[in-house]
Amino acid sequence: MVVKQEEKSVFDREELMTGTDAVAEAVKLVDVDVFAAYPIRPYTGVMDRLARFIANGDLDAEYIVADGEHSQFEIGKHASSVGARAFVGSSGVGWLYAMESIGVTATDRLPLVALVGNRALDDPGAFGVEHNDALLVRDLGWLLCWASTAQEALDTTLIAYRVAEDPKVRMPAAVAMDGGYLTHSQHMVRVPTKEAVRDFLPTYDLGNRRMHPDNPVSIAPQVNEDWVMELRRQNYEAAKRSRKVITSAYEEYNSIFHSDYEDPFIEETNVEDADTVLVGMGSAAVVARSVANEMRREGKKVGFLKIRWYRPYPTDEIRKALSNVSNVGIIERNFAMGAPDDGAITMHDLQSALYDSKNHPRVVDFIAGLGGREISKKEVRKMFEMTADKKSPKVSWIGLRE
Amino acid sequence: MVEEVEEFKNANLYKGVHAVDLEELYTSGHRTCQGCESALVMRDFVKASGPRTVVTGATGCMYVANTSYMTTPWIVPWMHTQLAAGGASAVGMAAGLKALMRKGKIPKEKINVINFSGDLGAGDEGLGGLSGAMQSPYDLLVIVYDNESAANTDIQASGLTTWGAQTTFSPTGPAKRILHERWKKNLAAMMAIGHPNVKYVATSCATFPPTDYMNKVKKALSIGGPTLIHTIDPCPKGWDYHPRYSHVLGELAVKTGIFADYEIVNGEVRYTYDLRNKKRTPVREYLEKQGRFSHFLDEDYEYVQAKVDEMWDEWELPGILPIKAGLKVKK
Numbered sequence: 001m002v003v004k005q006e007e008k009s010v011f012d013r014e015e016l017m018t019g020t021d022a023v024a025e026a027v028k029l030v031d032v033d034v035f036a037a038y039p040i041r042p043y044t045g046v047m048d049r050l051a052r053f054i055a056n057g058d059l060d061a062e063y064i065v066a067d068g069e070h071s072q073f074e075i076g077k078h079a080s081s082v083g084a085r086a087f088v089g090s091s092g093v094g095w096l097y098a099m100e101s102i103g104v105t106a107t108d109r110l111p112l113v114a115l116v117g118n119r120a121l122d123d124p125g126a127f128g129v130e131h132n133d134a135l136l137v138r139d140l141g142w143l144l145c146w147a148s149t150a151q152e153a154l155d156t157t158l159i160a161y162r163v164a165e166d167p168k169v170r171m172p173a174a175v176a177m178d179g180g181y182l183t184h185s186q187h188m189v190r191v192p193t194k195e196a197v198r199d200f201l202p203t204y205d206l207g208n209r210r211m212h213p214d215n216p217v218s219i220a221p222q223v224n225e226d227w228v229m230e231l232r233r234q235n236y237e238a239a240k241r242s243r244k245v246i247t248s249a250y251e252e253y254n255s256i257f258h259s260d261y262e263d264p265f266i267e268e269t270n271v272e273d274a275d276t277v278l279v280g281m282g283s284a285a286v287v288a289r290s291v292a293n294e295m296r297r298e299g300k301k302v303g304f305l306k307i308r309w310y311r312p313y314p315t316d317e318i319r320k321a322l323s324n325v326s327n328v329g330i331i332e333r334n335f336a337m338g339a340p341d342d343g344a345i346t347m348h349d350l351q352s353a354l355y356d357s358k359n360h361p362r363v364v365d366f367i368a369g370l371g372g373r374e375i376s377k378k379e380v381r382k383m384f385e386m387t388a389d390k391k392s393p394k395v396s397w398i399g400l401r402e
Numbered sequence: 403m404v405e406e407v408e409e410f411k412n413a414n415l416y417k418g419v420h421a422v423d424l425e426e427l428y429t430s431g432h433r434t435c436q437g438c439e440s441a442l443v444m445r446d447f448v449k450a451s452g453p454r455t456v457v458t459g460a461t462g463c464m465y466v467a468n469t470s471y472m473t474t475p476w477i478v479p480w481m482h483t484q485l486a487a488g489g490a491s492a493v494g495m496a497a498g499l500k501a502l503m504r505k506g507k508i509p510k511e512k513i514n515v516i517n518f519s520g521d522l523g524a525g526d527e528g529l530g531g532l533s534g535a536m537q538s539p540y541d542l543l544v545i546v547y548d549n550e551s552a553a554n555t556d557i558q559a560s561g562l563t564t565w566g567a568q569t570t571f572s573p574t575g576p577a578k579r580i581l582h583e584r585w586k587k588n589l590a591a592m593m594a595i596g597h598p599n600v601k602y603v604a605t606s607c608a609t610f611p612p613t614d615y616m617n618k619v620k621k622a623l624s625i626g627g628p629t630l631i632h633t634i635d636p637c638p639k640g641w642d643y644h645p646r647y648s649h650v651l652g653e654l655a656v657k658t659g660i661f662a663d664y665e666i667v668n669g670e671v672r673y674t675y676d677l678r679n680k681k682r683t684p685v686r687e688y689l690e691k692q693g694r695f696s697h698f699l700d701e702d703y704e705y706v707q708a709k710v711d712e713m714w715d716e717w718e719l720p721g722i723l724p725i726k727a728g729l730k731v732k733k
Contacts, residue, residue: 031505033498033501033502033505033507034494034497034498034501036494060501060504060505061501062497062498062500062501064493064497064538066490066493066534067490067530067531067533067534067537068530068531068534070484070486070487070490070531071487071489071490071493071530071531071534072490074483074484074487074490074491074494074531075490075491075493075494075497076494077491077494078458078481078483078487078490078491078492078493078494078495078498079494079495079497079498079501080494080498081481081494081495081498082456082494082495082498082499082502083498083502083507083508084497084498084499084501084502086494086498100484100486101484101487104484203507211456211479211481211495212456212479212508212513213453213454213455213456213478213479213513215479216476216477216478216479217479217480218469218474218476218479218480218481219479219480219481219482220481220482221469221470221471221472221474221482222465222466222469222470222471222482223470223471226471227471
């Protein structure tokens with residue numbers, strides 16, 4: 001990508017970098033105050049790079065190597081509680097080790113931003129991607145999105161801070177990316193200037209919930225049945241409000257950084273007049289888009305819909321995008337043992353969204369690429385064909401050894 | 403009791419009970435039991451630290467009973483943290499405040515960062531996080547208030563419960579008179595010895611000797627870096643005795659030597675109540691005042707007494723480091 005003349009003022013440089021490097025650049029650009037690290041593949045590259053920033057004097061922040069992911073996330077949470085902008089991250093079972101802390105960060109409404117480098121859960125050990133780790137927080141009060149490219153990872157991290165810290169939202173945000181396919185693959189990334197990021201992202205201000213002697217509050221006292229429902233409702237309203245905040249954040253991001261995020265929540269490739277559409281998240285989007293374009297050239301009316309923001313779920317956007325589609329297939333890099341129809345996780349959310357819509361396309365589910373197995377172009381083509389075929393089963397495992 | 407020691411000359415130690423500040427920063431609104439010594443641990447640490455303090459309280463009886471919504475007793479900012487997160491919560495706050503001050507985002511000043519965690523939180527589940535905090539470079543204090551049980555969950559045994567005590571996890575019965583067979587974890591010394599960078603580790607009893615605990619808080623906060631105070635908190639509900647005797651039991655815990663009362667300042671051990679080579683009050687006088695030991699036979703009292711004697715008479719550092727008794731170099 002060539003940096004256009006008029007864009008020079010908002011970009012510092014273009015650089016080849018991995019997905020985790022791009023997130024580290026974003027964390028530096030937001031002038032993070034505190035970050036806490038604990039090693040686990042594949043997210044950990046982000047902390048390696050941030051540690052180098054500290055060693056080289058490129059970032060002024062408190063850097064803590066924690067004794068485990070539980071402490072790591074608690075450190076981030078409590079740093080956020082005193083008004084410091086904080087960053088953490090993890091992968092797979094590390095993310096699960098932090099789960100207690102992840103839960104309370106959401107109910108404490110602290111805008112911590114975390115990277116999830118998606119990784120299969122143990123046992124057995126596997127470094128490769130599965131989305132079950134990040135999807136475990138989908139109902140807890142975290143904002144949750146997936147990046148497909150290193151550029152999107154950088155952009156989304158900046159946007160995540162903006163949305164999370166907005167006084168109308170104040171929820172933690174998880175930026176997920178596929179382990180290996182994005183954490184460790186390099187793309188050209190346009191890195192914005194600090195000044196431009198400062199224009200986009202206001203100072204973090206926790207207002208009257210900040211822990212400081214000048215603001216002597218008691219946070220998260222025992223409430224029992226007297227008040228929990230009202231507090232849950234506040235969280236629920238914040239999650240609803242976050243949709244509008246996300247929309248306006250992308251509008252501003254597009255205008256400052258000349259990016260072309262048409263819809264913040266979803267990304268459509270040839271969906272508008274398609275009969276058959278595949279839906280997916282993360283790096284599978286890259287290969288699926290390519291196959292969708294190829295098949296179009298062959299005259300087949302297929303399209304691909306990428307979900308970028310999974311929480312809040314883009315209910316209206318998905319209903320609208322799929323309003324004229326007959327067949328929908330979902331590429332799932334996750335599993336849901338014993339779930340309805342034995343389908344995986346995202347099928348259930350998608351079917352729920354479609355239940356009250358006017359159009360009811362046939363929905364089939366493809367469990368593919370588990371544990372980091374590659375999803376090939378051939379397999380994506382097969383999924384398109386099976387989706388179009390009314391006789392294909394509700395759920396299929398793709399790429400499974402016979 | 404107060405010795406004028408060079409390293410604490412700026413700590414504004416209380417010289418006697420009449421010098422203690424009258425201002426209360428932990429006031430009405432809590433629902434702790436009559437005779438609750440842990441409530442005194444709360445009241446006194448924040449009195450000693452003063453209003454420029456931020457506090458996290460880990461899950462435990464001092465969360466559940468102490469801080470109910472809309473009736474908070476805390477005048478200083480207070481926040482709940484998870485059972486195992488005491489150490490990490492202090493690190494997070496201290497790191498955040500330090501970064502914000504260095505970067506000019508908030509005014510520079512000394513803000514005391516204190517976490518309190520119970521014996522179950524700090525001593526068992528949160529041990530790793532506590533160790534992490536003790537390795538950190540931040541000025542922070544973790545107070546482990548030890549009432550030797552999960553005291554609002556029904557009185558369950560923790561790793562710091564006295565050997566043999568009846569709890570809901572260790573009832574006495576015809577097949578097993580003693581179900582809690584773990585010897586009390588040596589928490590403060592473990593932290594001091596395992597983290598030689600830590601400048602101040604102390605044990606204490608909130609009521610005995612008077613002002614000792616508050617002055618230890620002042621010392622911990624003035625010396626800098628991560629610090630730890632472990633208090634022994636008699637608990638009428640969990641230990642089964644009349645609430646009027648909390649201070650009596652606290653004093654006996656120290657005088658029998660079952661709870662060694664000391665401070666370790668820059669690696670130097672100073673016994674607050676030195677029981678080396680001295681006649682100790684028999685430990686039975688402490689144990690038999692508590693219903694949780696009502697099932698004890700003579701042999702049980704003798705066993706505990708022998709362990710306490712070994713701790714004071716044979717350990718390399720009596721009450722602290724058991725090299726001579728527990729570990730021996732092969733000849």
